[in-house]
Amino acid sequence: MQALAIMYHDVVENGDFESSGFSGEGAHVYKLRHQDFVRHLDAIAAATSAVSTVHKLEGRPVLLTFDDGGVSSHHPIAxxxxxxxxxxxxxxxxxxxxxxxxxxxxxxxxxxxxxxxxGSHSCSHPTRMAVLTRAELDREWRQSIARLSAVLGDAVKVASVPGGYYSREVAESAAEAGIEALFTSEPTARVAMLNGCRVLGRYVVQRGMEPRWSAGFAAGSPSYCWRQSALWKAKRVAKSLGGKTYLQLRQAILDRKA
Ligand SMILES: [Zn+2]
Structure with missing residues (x-):
């Protein structure tokens, strides 16, 4: 099975990046301006009619995901x-x-x-989810799911991995906590199955990316999907040199951009 899931974060008015979600330039690079987000949605609408949800995975659906739980999820995104x-x-x-x-x-x-x-994006948003102990992972998934399920009055079965740090144990812990669909940050259309949990990759859209990227991901266009996948693999090599080194490097790049 395949799905084209796209990962967004906050959408802000008047360039006020502090207004929704996490603070700091490291978080702000993932936030889009309202008018830009509208152009991305227009581009998706022109590229596909397959926008769906994890409850209805038919064909090769396009899934729109929004991480972190910033207040802009409610308005204007929804x-x-x-x-x-x-x-x-x-x-x-x-x-x-x-x-x-x-x-x-x-x-x-x-x-x-x-x-x-x-769905859940963990309790505390650990910077490096995959280095947590199994007990810490279990706590992040179980407690966040329990809180959300209590708020909604219904069982919560969907989650995404914070920070993009994924490991098999992260998914095993999520599956055991009752998660049936787990979004990662790996840019792939492939949907894997692990202990009864669907593991779905996602293509990320950040500030500065043109609407054609959203359209390209939504259409499953190789030139967009493969390009992001190649970049991600190169980054993974950099990460393997050491998580701390990678985070410092990433921050240095982000700081320079700002
Ligand atoms: Zn996050």
Whole structure:
């Protein structure tokens, strides 16, 4: 099975990157301006009619995902998706619920009621998920799922891995906690199955990427999908030199960009 999942984060008004989600330039590079996000959605609409959710994986569906649980998930993101008849996947950092810049419990219930998928993005958003002990991983998944399930009054079975650090153990822990669909940050259309949990890769869209990237991912265009995959593999080599080295390098690159 294949799926074309695209990963977004916050969408902000007037370039106010502090207004939603995590702070700092490392987080801000993933946030899009409202007018740019609208252009990305227009490009997706022109490229495909297959926007769907994990509840309906038929053909090669396009899945729109939004990490972190910033308040912009509610407005404008959900409104903009609904105006096209689409629903999104909102993955929530549960320790941040109700804190400045993040969704409240009432907003989470509203997203759920409006037909969006609300899932876990861990409790604390560890920088390097894959280096946690199994006990720490279990706690991140179980407690975040328990919190969300209590808020929504329904079992939560969808999650995404924070920070892009994935390992088999991260997925095994998620599966054991009851997750049936886990989004990673690996740019691939392949859907893997692990202990009853679907593991779905995602293509990331960051600030500065033109709408044609979203369209390319949504159409499964090799020139876009493969290019991101090649870049990701090169980065993985850099990461293998040492997680700390990679994070410092990444931060240096991001700082220079800013
Ligand atoms: Zn995140």
């Amino acid at each position: 409104d903009l998706l609904e105006s096209r008849g689409w629903r999104g996947h909102f993955l929530i950092t549960t320790d941040r619920i109700g804190t400045p810049g993040f969704l409240t419990e009432a907003q989470l219930r509203e997203l759920d009621r409006r037909g969006h998928i609300v």
